[in-house]
Amino acid sequence: MDAELATIVKVVTPAQIPYDEWDERSSRWNLFSETETNVRIIAVPSSQVDVVGIVRWAAKHQQTDIGVRAGGHGFFSSAAVVVDMRQGFDYATVNQDTGVATIGMGQTLAALDERTHPWHMPVGVVSHTGCGLLLTGGVGYLCKSHGTSADNIIEVTIVTSDGRVHVCSKDKEPDLFFAVRGAAPNLGIVTEVKAQCYKVPDAMCTLRAWPSSLENVQRLIDWADQEAVLNDPNMTAYVALMASPDKQALCSIHVVCVGVESNENDQKYKDLIGQLDNTGDIVLLPTSRVPFSTPQTMFDAGMSKQFWYVSQAYFPGNKTLTPASLKDCVDAYSKVPLADTNAMVIWEQRGSDTTSAYHQFPSDSCAQPRHGQRWECYVFYGTADKDNAETCRTQGRAMKETILKHAQPGGRSHLTKDEPSRIEFYYGDNSERLREVVAKYDPLRIFATCNGMKF
Incomplete structure (x- = not known):
C-alpha cells in the first residue's frame, strides 16, 4: 500500500532520512498525539495533482488516519500518514x-x-x-x-x-x-x-506582570472592561495567570492597540495604559509603538512542542467575569506545581457585542460558532517530561472544571481523543448542519474521523 503511494507522490519514511529530519517532519505540537499513533509515512505533494493522487490512494485503501501539516506545528492527532504541504504550497x-x-x-x-x-x-x-x-x-x-x-x-x-x-x-x-x-x-x-x-500601522503595545493575587487579577479585568477599552475595536487585552522564569505565579496583561498612528491616538492609548502605572507592576514591554510582527511573536517561546492539555470556555453574553470565577481560578492556580508544569490560564477579550467586529458575523455564518461572549478563557497545561504528562493532563482537567463552574464549554477541549461529545462541545448549534455536510462531501469517511473528531 505505501509502495503504491510512492509511485504517486514523493514520500518520506523513517528509513530514508536522518532521525533529526524525520523528527522535525513528523513531530506534532501536542506530544500526546504521538502517544496514540506513530507516523509511518509522510507524503510531500508539490502540486494539486499530487494532492488528488494522495486522496484517491487514501480512498482506495480506506486510509482514514490522515493528518495535514499546513506549514507549522500541527495537530494531526492520531495520524499515521501525514501530508506535508510545505514543498508545494509555501506561497x-x-x-x-x-x-x-x-x-x-x-x-x-x-x-x-x-x-x-x-x-x-x-x-x-x-x-x-x-x-x-x-x-x-x-x-x-x-x-x-x-x-x-x-x-x-x-x-x-x-x-x-x-x-x-x-x-x-x-x-x-x-x-x-x-x-x-x-x-x-x-x-x-x-x-x-x-x-x-x-x-495595519505599527502597534502600540505593553506587557506587564504582577504577583498572582485576586486583587491584581480583578484590577486588570476591571481595567479592560472600562468602556474606553472594551468599546475600542482597535484595542485588545489579554489577561493571564502564568509562571515567571523562576517559576513564581504571576498575573499579567498584554495590550495591543492597532489604531491609526497619530499624536492624538498615541496619547489616548498611553493615557489608558498609564492607568496601570505605579501599581507594583513588572514592565516586560514598555508602552511603545512596535512593528505589528512583534506582538505576533511574543508568545512563541512559551508554546513549544510539549505534552499539552488545552481547553477553552466562554462566558456567554456581554458579561464581565465575576469575582467568584476569578477567585476560584487564582486559588486553583496557586496549587499548581509550576516547577513541573508550564501552566497558563488566559482570558481573551472579544469586545462589546455592539462594537466588536467579532460579534458582527452570525454564529451560523461558518461552522465555528460564537456566543456573544465578551470574554473567553483558555487553559494551557504543558510538560516536556513524559513521566509527568498524565499528571499534567489531570491538573489541566481540574482547572477546566474550575472554570466551567462559571462558564460554558466550547472549543477544541483537547487535541487528542480523550473527551466525549467533542463535536457538540466545539460546534454547538452548528453540529447538526455540519454532520450533514460532512456526510455529503465525505461519504467514504476518509476524513470524517481526522483531527480527533468523529463525525
Missing part, C-alpha cells in the same frame, strides 16, 4: 489595491505575515502556527476590528475524498464553504484560500 501573494491575498496552505503565520506586508490577515498570536489555523478560527489582535480569520476567507480550494477539486465561496457550494471554515480537516485537504487582509 502567498496579495493584491496591493484590494488587500485580497492568495494563500498556499504550506506556510507558517509568520511567513504569511511577511509575504503580505503591509497588509495583514487576522490570525492567531503564535507565529510558528501553520496556516491551517486560518480555517479553524484565527482569533488575535485584529479580532475586534475585523473578525476572525475564518470570517475573512473569501474562497477555499479543497480536495474531497472522491478526488474532486472544489472551489467554494458564499455563492458557490455555500454549504461546503460554511463547513470548511471551522471543520476543514474533516472534509478533505485544503490547498489554497483567498482572504481579505488589512493595512
Whole structure:
C-alpha cells in the first residue's frame, strides 16, 4: 500500500532520512498525539495533482488516519500518514489595491505575515502556527476590528475524498464553504484560500506582570472592561495567570492597540495604559509603538512542542467575569506545581457585542460558532517530561472544571481523543448542519474521523 503511494507522490519514511529530519517532519505540537499513533509515512505533494493522487490512494485503501501539516506545528492527532504541504504550497501573494491575498496552505503565520506586508490577515498570536489555523478560527489582535480569520476567507480550494477539486465561496457550494471554515480537516485537504487582509500601522503595545493575587487579577479585568477599552475595536487585552522564569505565579496583561498612528491616538492609548502605572507592576514591554510582527511573536517561546492539555470556555453574553470565577481560578492556580508544569490560564477579550467586529458575523455564518461572549478563557497545561504528562493532563482537567463552574464549554477541549461529545462541545448549534455536510462531501469517511473528531 505505501509502495503504491510512492509511485504517486514523493514520500518520506523513517528509513530514508536522518532521525533529526524525520523528527522535525513528523513531530506534532501536542506530544500526546504521538502517544496514540506513530507516523509511518509522510507524503510531500508539490502540486494539486499530487494532492488528488494522495486522496484517491487514501480512498482506495480506506486510509482514514490522515493528518495535514499546513506549514507549522500541527495537530494531526492520531495520524499515521501525514501530508506535508510545505514543498508545494509555501506561497502567498496579495493584491496591493484590494488587500485580497492568495494563500498556499504550506506556510507558517509568520511567513504569511511577511509575504503580505503591509497588509495583514487576522490570525492567531503564535507565529510558528501553520496556516491551517486560518480555517479553524484565527482569533488575535485584529479580532475586534475585523473578525476572525475564518470570517475573512473569501474562497477555499479543497480536495474531497472522491478526488474532486472544489472551489467554494458564499455563492458557490455555500454549504461546503460554511463547513470548511471551522471543520476543514474533516472534509478533505485544503490547498489554497483567498482572504481579505488589512493595512495595519505599527502597534502600540505593553506587557506587564504582577504577583498572582485576586486583587491584581480583578484590577486588570476591571481595567479592560472600562468602556474606553472594551468599546475600542482597535484595542485588545489579554489577561493571564502564568509562571515567571523562576517559576513564581504571576498575573499579567498584554495590550495591543492597532489604531491609526497619530499624536492624538498615541496619547489616548498611553493615557489608558498609564492607568496601570505605579501599581507594583513588572514592565516586560514598555508602552511603545512596535512593528505589528512583534506582538505576533511574543508568545512563541512559551508554546513549544510539549505534552499539552488545552481547553477553552466562554462566558456567554456581554458579561464581565465575576469575582467568584476569578477567585476560584487564582486559588486553583496557586496549587499548581509550576516547577513541573508550564501552566497558563488566559482570558481573551472579544469586545462589546455592539462594537466588536467579532460579534458582527452570525454564529451560523461558518461552522465555528460564537456566543456573544465578551470574554473567553483558555487553559494551557504543558510538560516536556513524559513521566509527568498524565499528571499534567489531570491538573489541566481540574482547572477546566474550575472554570466551567462559571462558564460554558466550547472549543477544541483537547487535541487528542480523550473527551466525549467533542463535536457538540466545539460546534454547538452548528453540529447538526455540519454532520450533514460532512456526510455529503465525505461519504467514504476518509476524513470524517481526522483531527480527533468523529463525525
